[in-house]
Amino acid sequence: MIAEPGDGERDVNVNETFHEQIDDELSEKELKQIEADDQAIQTILLGLPE
Template identity: 95%
Template sequence: DELFERELKQIEADDQAIQTILLGLPEDIYTVVDS
C-alpha cells in the first residue's frame, strides 16, 4: 500500500505542475498580444 500512496503523491504533484503551467500560459499570451 506504501507504493500506491507514493504514486498518488506523485500524481498530485504532476497535477499541481500542470495547473501552474496552465495558469502561467495566459500571461505569456497576453504579453505577446500587447506588444
C-alpha cells in the same frame, strides 16, 4: 522481439506478478506523484498567456 502489425497470434510473455492495476491499488507514493504532476500542470496552464 517486436511484433509486426497484424501478428495477432504471437504469444506475449508476461511476468506472473503482472496484473492490471486499478485506482484502488495505487500506492501512496504514486498518488503523491500524481497530485504533484497535477499541480505542476495547473501552474503551467495558469502561467500561459490568454
